[in-house]
Amino acid sequence: MEVFLQQLINGITLGSIYGLIAIGYTMVFGIIGMVNFAHGDVFMVSAFIALIAFLILVSWLSISSIALALFIVLLVAMLFTALVNWVIERVAYRPLRGSFRLAPLISAIGMSIFLSNFVQVAQGPRNKSIPPMVQGEFVLLTKNEFAVTLSYKQLIIWAVTAVLLAAFWYLVAQTKLGRAQRACEQDQKMAALVGVDVDRTISMTFVIAAALAAIAGTMYLMNYGVVSFSDGFVPGVKAFTAAVLGGIGSLPGAVIGGLLIGLIETIWSGYVSIDYKDVAAFSVLAITLIFLPQGLFGRPDVEKV
Amino acid sequence: MAPEARSQRVDAARALREAGVTALIAFGLFLPLIGFQTVTDIHNELILQTRWQLLFAITAVVCIGRLAFSLGIEPWLAQRTLRPANATSAPWRSFVGRWFVPFAIGFVIAYPPIVIALNGFSGAVKWIDNFGIQILIYVMLGWGLNIVVGLAGLLDLGYVAFYAVGSYSYALLAKTLGLSFWILLPLAGVLASFWGILLGFPVLRLRGDYLAIVTLAFGEIIRIVLINFVDLTNGYAGISSIPRPTFFGIPFNANEDGFAAVFGLEFSPLYRTIFLYYLILALALLTALATVRLRRLPVGRAWEALREDETACRSLGINTTNTKLTAFAMGAMFAGFAGSFFASRQGFISPESFTFLESATILSIVVLGGMGSQVGVAIAAIVMIGGTEIMRDLDFLKQIFGPTFDPTQYRMLLFGFAMVLIMIWKPRGLIATREPSVFLKERKTIAADLVKEGHG
Numbered sequence: 001m002e003v004f005l006q007q008l009i010n011g012i013t014l015g016s017i018y019g020l021i022a023i024g025y026t027m028v029f030g031i032i033g034m035v036n037f038a039h040g041d042v043f044m045v046s047a048f049i050a051l052i053a054f055l056i057l058v059s060w061l062s063i064s065s066i067a068l069a070l071f072i073v074l075l076v077a078m079l080f081t082a083l084v085n086w087v088i089e090r091v092a093y094r095p096l097r098g099s100f101r102l103a104p105l106i107s108a109i110g111m112s113i114f115l116s117n118f119v120q121v122a123q124g125p126r127n128k129s130i131p132p133m134v135q136g137e138f139v140l141l142t143k144n145e146f147a148v149t150l151s152y153k154q155l156i157i158w159a160v161t162a163v164l165l166a167a168f169w170y171l172v173a174q175t176k177l178g179r180a181q182r183a184c185e186q187d188q189k190m191a192a193l194v195g196v197d198v199d200r201t202i203s204m205t206f207v208i209a210a211a212l213a214a215i216a217g218t219m220y221l222m223n224y225g226v227v228s229f230s231d232g233f234v235p236g237v238k239a240f241t242a243a244v245l246g247g248i249g250s251l252p253g254a255v256i257g258g259l260l261i262g263l264i265e266t267i268w269s270g271y272v273s274i275d276y277k278d279v280a281a282f283s284v285l286a287i288t289l290i291f292l293p294q295g296l297f298g299r300p301d302v303e304k305v
Numbered sequence: 306m307a308p309e310a311r312s313q314r315v316d317a318a319r320a321l322r323e324a325g326v327t328a329l330i331a332f333g334l335f336l337p338l339i340g341f342q343t344v345t346d347i348h349n350e351l352i353l354q355t356r357w358q359l360l361f362a363i364t365a366v367v368c369i370g371r372l373a374f375s376l377g378i379e380p381w382l383a384q385r386t387l388r389p390a391n392a393t394s395a396p397w398r399s400f401v402g403r404w405f406v407p408f409a410i411g412f413v414i415a416y417p418p419i420v421i422a423l424n425g426f427s428g429a430v431k432w433i434d435n436f437g438i439q440i441l442i443y444v445m446l447g448w449g450l451n452i453v454v455g456l457a458g459l460l461d462l463g464y465v466a467f468y469a470v471g472s473y474s475y476a477l478l479a480k481t482l483g484l485s486f487w488i489l490l491p492l493a494g495v496l497a498s499f500w501g502i503l504l505g506f507p508v509l510r511l512r513g514d515y516l517a518i519v520t521l522a523f524g525e526i527i528r529i530v531l532i533n534f535v536d537l538t539n540g541y542a543g544i545s546s547i548p549r550p551t552f553f554g555i556p557f558n559a560n561e562d563g564f565a566a567v568f569g570l571e572f573s574p575l576y577r578t579i580f581l582y583y584l585i586l587a588l589a590l591l592t593a594l595a596t597v598r599l600r601r602l603p604v605g606r607a608w609e610a611l612r613e614d615e616t617a618c619r620s621l622g623i624n625t626t627n628t629k630l631t632a633f634a635m636g637a638m639f640a641g642f643a644g645s646f647f648a649s650r651q652g653f654i655s656p657e658s659f660t661f662l663e664s665a666t667i668l669s670i671v672v673l674g675g676m677g678s679q680v681g682v683a684i685a686a687i688v689m690i691g692g693t694e695i696m697r698d699l700d701f702l703k704q705i706f707g708p709t710f711d712p713t714q715y716r717m718l719l720f721g722f723a724m725v726l727i728m729i730w731k732p733r734g735l736i737a738t739r740e741p742s743v744f745l746k747e748r749k750t751i752a753a754d755l756v757k758e759g760h761g
Contacts, residue, residue, distance in 0.1 A: 008492060022538065034514075035514045035517070035518065038679075045338070049337045051351075052337050052341045052343065052353065052715060053337070055341075055343065056341070056353065059352065060353070066390060080333065081334070083330070083333050087334055089724070092725045092729070095729045096728060096729065096732055099732040100733055102672055102676070103672075103728050103732035103733075104728075105514065106668070106669055106672045107724065108671065109665045109668075109724065110669065110720075110721045110723070110724025110725040110728065113665065114718060114724075117715075118338070118718055120718075121715065121718055122338045122339055122342070123342060123343055124344070126345065130351055236516075237521070237525070241522075242514075244518070275529075275533040276533060278525065278529055282525050282529075285518065286507065286522050286523065289515050289519050293515065
């Protein structure tokens with residue numbers, strides 16, 4: 001029971017990170033119908049930007065307030081990652097819009113290879129580890145010398161994810177930009193006819209997706225304290241799994257899918273086998289697509305002849 | 306005259322403004338990751354170093370590049386689109402089209418003697434091994450995947466799994482049972498195609514991107530199992546000292562009964578390399594020939610019908626289940642052949658050789674070459690694999706960028722970049738036209754723009 005509770009806490013933490021990345025997949029898929037393969041690597045780039053911002057703040061400007069440092073790191077990472085993803089969309093995806101459907105997928109795979117190798121060349125192939133940003137934990141209960149703990153950093157991850165998801169939900173549900181996005185999702189030509197700037201809306205979708213990935217990247221860095229150039233692929237595929245599980249195109253689905261994948265992964269590694277934890281996530285992906293292709297909250301894809 | 310001059314000046318002003326904006330964006334883009342470098346100091350702590358010179362150099366290059374684009378290339382492109390397209394193709398084109406394939410086959414057969422004549426005996430190993438064999442493996446894998454993706458329209462991102470099955474079946478069976486390469490080659494193909502059917506079954510209902518992602522997941526699952534099933538596969542450490550292929554029972558070594566001694570030649574490792582070269586060439590040509598013949602069989606026609614429209618295909622009474630499974634099985638079989646060749650050539654295999662990057666490389670070769678076009682796939686393999694291999698020995702770059710510059714680091718970086726560029730330049734692939742396999746009265750080439758992509 002205690003192990004389960006601990007894995008539940010860990011799973012929700014991991015799931016929040018996956019959920020934030022998954023929103024990026026689901027939004028981009030919803031609006032232009034492509035699997036943005038490079039999104040996992042955008043997440044990895046954001047973790048590196050957060051790492052560098054953190055080092056500048058701590059070792060050069062010697063900021064002592066950890067809350068302030070974390071806030072600035074988040075902002076910097078969101079800003080620069082948004083710029084990166086905006087440029088990627090302009091350079092690699094926009095020229096291929098409306099073209100043969102495999103073309104953007106291949107372009108995205110190329111971008112993914114490019115990004116991870118760019119970081120490898122620019123920052124070196126070694127793991128980058130930093131001293132823990134936040135220390136300390138609550139002990140929730142102790143039994144037979146096994147203590148169930150909730151660390152401050154996990155709490156911060158939950159809080160930041162919840163607050164930013166609320167802000168993001170407001171953006172999509174209540175603002176003009178969100179309306180434009182939903183209009184483009186339904187019918188781009190019609191949206192353009194009623195005065196929605198489709199190009200700008202798609203660009204903004206990539207910017208928002210990148211900002212959410214940057215939050216995930218910063219949280220990832222804070223949680224594990226280590227990042228390397230190859231860290232984009234596996235979280236990327238798992239977040240995609242989360243998006244598919246929740247029903248691709250559905251925003252709440254992506255978050256719930258992320259939480260579920262995080263839980264499945266931690267519980268699997270707690271009870272079954274830690275070596276095969278990636279197999280669990282990949283099997284969920286395969287099983288979902290085979291038996292429930294529209295996901296938990298997605299609309300079924302009806303083909304008209 | 307006057308308005309034209311003004312418009313040119315305005316253009317220059319616009320180009321300058323755009324170049325300025327681009328420079329700003331590039332500066333922001335590269336500021337965190339190029340401007341700062343994280344290094345581990347002697348206390349094993351992460352510290353930052355700045356690289357302002359490099360950052361400004363890159364920004365300047367991007368800015369000048371953009372300026373050149375708006376002033377030079379853009380007007381030229383605009384001019385070119387204004388000019389009427391040449392309706393009749395030049396006569397040299399049809400000449401090249403007719404003679405290209407026989408010439409290319411002749412060239413690859415004559416390649417080892419040519420290389421030996423040019424570089425001598427010791428210099429030729431590198432050219433035959435790194436370029437010849439390496440490229441031909443990818444040509445063969447590309448042609449194998451072309452059956453699945455190009456003909457049947459089933460997007461497979463986990464193709465490397467079957468390559469791995471072929472490699473491991475050869476390595477394990479050859480080491481434990483001591484069977485020869487020639488028995489295990491077909492066996493590896495059969496086992497791989499068995500796995501193709503096994504993994505094909507669950508994904509029969511899936512289409513397009515979804516199919517790609519599930520096959521990716523299967524590929525990764527097989528790799529993770531290879532890593533963790535240590536008793537069988539020896540995990541990360543891999544399998545070493547795999548038996549090498551023999552020349553119909555005569556091994557390639559320096560012994561009395563070795564190839565060189567039997568034929569009265571002086572021993573050289575080059576003989577094995579040349580033998581392996583012709584072996585993979587034969588296997589690749591077998592793949593190509595099988596594909597050409599299969600396209601004329603009912604099953605090949607069914608594949609192409611499936612690619613064009615699955616619903617129509619089903620309404621015409623084609624069994625789509627069997628059609629898909631045969632495509633998976635055929636594609637996987639050729640990957641199994643290539644895998645067993647790979648294991649016997651390397652003598653060592655580990656899960657590291659079967660990562661997702663390999664699948665992505667093979668798929669990109671197929672798509673960049675133009676789906677369904679065999680010549681295109683071969684050209685794409687030469688460009689992508691040969692191009693990255695050439696990066697290994699560009700030593701003159703060290704003289705430009707200093708002795709610490711290592712061009713091999715940039716191989717995959719440029720590989721990814723080239724994938725994006727080729728897609729933007731030619732979204733349909735390098736050779737986007739194909740000959741129809743069935744035609745009424747006369748043979749017309751089909752431009753790929755007319756063909757819908759496969760759903761699968």
